[in-house]
Amino acid sequence: MTALNVPPHGGPDLPQERRLVTEIPGPRSREMFARKQAAVPPGVGTTLPVFVTKAGGGVVVDADGNSLIDFGSGIAVTNVGNAAPRVVERVRKQVADFTHTCFMVTPYESYVRVCETLNRITPGDHDKRTFLVNSGAEAVENAVKVARHATGRPAVVVFDHGYHGRTLLTMTLTAKNMPYKHRFGPFAPEVYRAPLAYPFRWPTGRERCAEEAAAQTIDMIDKQVGAENVAAVVIEPIAGEGGFIEPAPGFLPKIAEFCRANGIVFVADEVQTGFARTGHLFACEHEGIVPDIITTAKGIAGGLPLAAVTGRAELLDAVHPGGLGGTYGGNPLACEAALAVFETIEREDLVGRARRIGSIMLPRLRALAERAPAVGDVRGRGAMIAIELVRPGTTEPDPALTAQVAKRCHAEGLLVLTAGTYGNVLRFLPPLVIPDHLLEEGLTILEKAVIEA
Numbered sequence: 300m301t302a303l304n305v306p307p308h309g310g311p312d313l314p315q316e317r318r319l320v321t322e323i324p325g326p327r328s329r330e331m332f333a334r335k336q337a338a339v340p341p342g343v344g345t346t347l348p349v350f351v352t353k354a355g356g357g358v359v360v361d362a363d364g365n366s367l368i369d370f371g372s373g374i375a376v377t378n379v380g381n382a383a384p385r386v387v388e389r390v391r392k393q394v395a396d397f398t399h400t401c402f403m404v405t406p407y408e409s410y411v412r413v414c415e416t417l418n419r420i421t422p423g424d425h426d427k428r429t430f431l432v433n434s435g436a437e438a439v440e441n442a443v444k445v446a447r448h449a450t451g452r453p454a455v456v457v458f459d460h461g462y463h464g465r466t467l468l469t470m471t472l473t474a475k476n477m478p479y480k481h482r483f484g485p486f487a488p489e490v491y492r493a494p495l496a497y498p499f500r501w502p503t504g505r506e507r508c509a510e511e512a513a514a515q516t517i518d519m520i521d522k523q524v525g526a527e528n529v530a531a532v533v534i535e536p537i538a539g540e541g542g543f544i545e546p547a548p549g550f551l552p553k554i555a556e557f558c559r560a561n562g563i564v565f566v567a568d569e570v571q572t573g574f575a576r577t578g579h580l581f582a583c584e585h586e587g588i589v590p591d592i593i594t595t596a597k598g599i600a601g602g603l604p605l606a607a608v609t610g611r612a613e614l615l616d617a618v619h620p621g622g623l624g625g626t627y628g629g630n631p632l633a634c635e636a637a638l639a640v641f642e643t644i645e646r647e648d649l650v651g652r653a654r655r656i657g658s659i660m661l662p663r664l665r666a667l668a669e670r671a672p673a674v675g676d677v678r679g680r681g682a683m684i685a686i687e688l689v690r691p692g693t694t695e696p697d698p699a700l701t702a703q704v705a706k707r708c709h710a711e712g713l714l715v716l717t718a719g720t721y722g723n724v725l726r727f728l729p730p731l732v733i734p735d736h737l738l739e740e741g742l743t744i745l746e747k748a749v750i751e752a
């Protein structure tokens with residue numbers, strides 16, 4: 300058990316309990332949702348229309364006074380907990396000193412400290428550089444810019460089930476059409492898609508998945524693109540929005556080796572997997588992958604908008620002065636939050652905490668799969684866990700059942716998210732500071748929802 304020696308997250312007055320005082324969503328949330336519908340386009344979706352007033356540890360509290368168990372972390376963002384004490388403390392001081400200068404105009408030390416830390420803690424002991432942007436998509440866009448600039452090559456290779464953002468290039472890199480790409484084209488040129496080593500769905504079975512998927516990827520590159528034309532391969536060490544797919548063991552090393560042998564920049568997109576989420580500081584560490592560039596965001600700053608591009612110095616330094624930037628990149632509040640996150644991860648051993656969460660969740664979900672044949676696959680690492688729901692006895696995705704189970708969980712005060720190319724994955728991303736009793740209670744709610752669905 301990894302002890303947590305910080306005050307209860309979200310402040311001392313935030314009880315770590317599930318408490319339902321109305322139906323979910325309650326009347327105040329329903330009223331606010333009506334206003335949201337009148338003011339915000341429906342294109343901005345809502346997983347659970349409860350309007351949050353406070354959050355911390357393993358709970359979110361809504362406008363009706365309900366306290367819900369959080370298995371979402373705002374989509375893998377509040378790894379250190381919502382309103383984490385050290386984040387609050389640093390941001391509170393910073394906001395009273397200065398809120399923005401634009402680092403390209405007049406710099407400030409916290410930006411440099413964040414970059415120094417990322418250069419040190421990301422995989423690999425080579426000379427690195429980091430620059431800061433605002434979102435995961437912006438980080439991925441910039442990783443591709445740097446790779447193209449450094450190599451002088453145009454092509455980018457991505458994978459089935461990949462997700463990289465909602466900007467034009469990152470939409471192009473993303474696999475799933477609906478809702479991310481539909482009617483937003485034409486898309487960016489010179490992007491090529493390869494098969495992902497998806498063990499649960501590999502046609503010839505798990506054993507041959509890594510070797511065959513790598514061989515097909517390399518063959519696609521050789522025949523359709525030409526390795527000498529490829530600037531970068533962009534891949535998530537665990538596919539996030541695509542359904543928490545751990546590539547078959549050995550696949551990532553084979554792809555990384557091919558990149559190395561052909562002067563292709565290997566970009567690890569760790570926007571969702573980074574910062575202790577998977578039981579390593581970065582998911583690349585699981586198979587000893589040292590990426591040429593790593594993109595990070597989400598868990599980096601405890602909820603403040605921040606993202607980073609960290610990579611080999613020779614690649615990033617090759618860009619001409621002024622070639623990288625943006626108004627808000629590395630905002631001082633977000634940088635202070637990031638420094639608080641780095642400290643919290645280390646001081647609270649949140650890597651160990653993520654492993655403990657996985658050690659609690661995986662056995663219970665595997666036992667559930669024994670009882671419920673609709674649970675086709677249980678997978679994930681650390682506190683990035685998922686179940687894939689199928690028609691019993693088949694691998695046929697069951698998105699309707701998935702939505703039904705999620706709805707039941709929500710009604711019982713457990714905030715869960717879905718994912719997957721086929722919409723049939725329930726994913727679990729609890730804050731790494733969630734107390735064990737809430738984790739266990741959430742699992743009980745989930746098990747009941749699956750069994751009774």
Ligand SMILES: Cc1ncc(COP(=O)(O)O)c(CNCCCC(=O)O)c1O
Pocket residue numbers: 374433434435436437439462463464465535539540568569570571572596597
């Ligand atoms: C691996 C990976 N790369 C890039 C991104 C993009 O990060 P941004 O900060 O959302 O731009 C993500 C964001 N994933 C959540 C998207 C939520 C939604 O928009 O519906 C990711 O997971």
